[in-house]
Amino acid sequence: MAAQDDADEDASELNVSIPGSGRKGRKWSKASRKAARLQAARDAAPVKAEILEVEEEGMSIEDLAYNLAIGEGDILGYLYSKGIRPDGVQTLDREMVRMICRDYDVEVLDADSVQVEEMAKKKEIFDEEDLDKLEDRPPVITIMGHVDHGKTTLLDYIRKSKVAASEAGGITQGIGAYKVSVPVDGKVQSCVFLDTPGHEAFGAMRARGARVTDIAIVVVAADDGIRPQTNEAIAHAKAAGVPIVIAINKIDKDGASPERVMQELSSIGLMPEDWGGDVPMVQISALKGENIDDLLETVMLVAELQELKANPHRNAKGIVIEAGLDKAKGPFATFIVQKGTLKRGDVVVCGEAFGKVRALFDHSGERVDEAGPSIPVQVIGLNNVPIAGDEFEIVSSLDVAREMAEARAVSLRDERISAKAGDGKVTLSSLASAVSAKKMSGLDLHQLNIILKVDVQGSIEAVRQALQVLPQENVTLKFLLQATGDVSNSDVDLASASEAIIFGFNVKASGSVKKAAENKGVEIRLYRVIYELIDDVRNAMEGLLESVEEQIPIGSAEVRATFSSGSGRVAGCMVNEGKFVKDCGIKVIRKGKTVHVGVLDSLKRVKENVKEVGAGLECGIGMDDYDDWIEGDTIEAFNAVQKRRTLEEASASMSAAIEEAGV
DSSP, rough: HHHHHHHHHHHHTTTTOOOTTTTTTOOOOHHHHHHHHHHHHHSSSOOOSEEEETTTEEEEHHHHHHTTTHHHHHHHHHHHHHOOOOOOOOOOOOOHHHHHHTTOOOOOEEEOOHHHHHHHHHTTTOOOOGTSOOOOOOOOOEESSTTTTHHHHHHHHHHHHHOOOOHTOOOTTTTTTEEEEEEETTTTEEEEEEEOOOOHHHHHHHHHOOOOOEEEEEEEETOOOOOOHHHHHHHHHHHHOOOOOEEEEESSSOOOHHHHHHHHHHTOOOGGGGGGGSBBEEOOOTTTTTTTHHHHHHHHHHHHHHTTEEEOBBEEEEEEEEEEETTTTTEEEEEEEEEEETTTTTTEETTTEEEEEEEEEOSSHHHHHHHOTOEEEEEEEEOOOOTTTTTTEEOOOOOOOOOHHHHHHHHHHHHHHHHTOOOOSSSSSHHHHHTTTOOOTTTTTEEEEEEESSHHHHHHHHHHHHHHHSSSEEEEEEEEEEEEEOOOOOHHHHHHHHEEEEESOOOOBOHHEEEEEHTTTTTEESSSSSHHHHHHHHHHHHSSSSOOEEEEEEEEEEEEEEEETEEEEEEEEEEEEEEEETTEEEEETTTEEEEEEEEEOOOEEEEOOOOOOTOOEEEEEEEETTTOOTTTTTTEEEEEEEEEEOOOHHHHHHHHHHHHHOO
């Protein structure tokens, strides 16, 4: 009874409920209490958002403060420090929100109602009838980490110990995923592990707009700490927006220091739960199987808090995680079903491939008739091999599937042609000639995504400090990854997914990596001199800025008389300096003020149409859209040219625009 009272006291104190804990006679388990504390901690304190979607009308100060996990007073203080007086203002416009978020390293996206709706459909695909039919689904988990930190050992141990005994003898790793049974709070629950390289699971699939994984386990060796691929794994997990669980492995080895690893992780923004943070960290030995149960239980508790659900009573949709060609079976692919149920006999289309499902095999190699949400199956019956990351869906007939696949093939072919022509990919040359499609009205705000690879840790800070000197009022630098070591395929995947440029300082890129980058349209720039790197980054940033029109004066004239001509009037002028050329730009200036700007449509000399009139000569000037000439007007002729702005010029324009707006 005392234990029950303590549990109830915990519950009331935490003000949360765990499913099933309220039933009479049911005691709170250790797992339930841990889940309750985790939920209470998250409910109690707002969590800073990494990406913020802002509607066109802006965001209230209250909502912005909540999303940045700061007080409203902090925002008001920031505005006052910039000379902005927000007295009586409750809502900030989108440009103001972007300016504030930049100081808190939060990315701001423009919330387009149609695009957001389509993205939501892509991820959730909940129709109205689905809402009443949602059921729990197993979480999909990927294990990632640095080489030799124990990813494979952990996978092998889980496979051997946690897959049902009846299946253990016949497990095949060929389908790239397998289902595991985990006892949580006395109840056996299922989860799915992707047996694919973690970087591909996040990078390549995210590049196609898919989100396959629900939880990422990042393995870090207790005797080695954070290494380059650890940083990459964390960057991929954050980019995909999935929860991270840290497994501190090899705690049985001499020289193991879990506390040091936790300290290193906290220094890069992953604060352990034991230290008041929100990232679960479990100390394990994959070789000896020590604390593996605790790790799996933690993962399942994180999954429970996500409330993963799907409607199994509908046509299936999902993602291809692996595919290949078998001499006996022909094309095959491993599907992860995300919504609905895939059945034998269904007609599927995925990318450029389509076909009728002839056979389904589960992770143990056994034939099955169907697969529900989160379940991996190998599919036989496609006409060719799809690409990992392609979405699949069920259609009504083979004719419809063939038509959709052919349309996608044409679209992909066009994309490849555009890519070969240098269009649509992010390179320094394309940045230097293109304006970002995400520009803000009037204020020209952009972001350049960077992946930085250097030779030693100290170079990271040196390069970053050198780049921070560049003005960033209009174009901000976003470092998606900064790590030591040569450029890898993983870096290329992340760059392709995030439209980033890879900058390397005193590092190399192998031939295979360069080939992969070329195929994916990713640019790798390698440097030995830091100043060359800075110059190229400046050029890339300036390439994102809109060019401005500059008027170069070519002549000046005075209106001496006005004449009627057809339905309008022309100005009889004396050219005082320079020249006037037909179709050049002209400004009409009266008493020191510009009253009209347009194009010189008619230029005559002694009643003859001419193309040019020089200084000291009289001429007749006419415009199609203006004839309100007055004697004494000054007419200035100019040529309009597009001029590329420097970062300093753009920064000055930004300040002037803000000042003109009365801020």
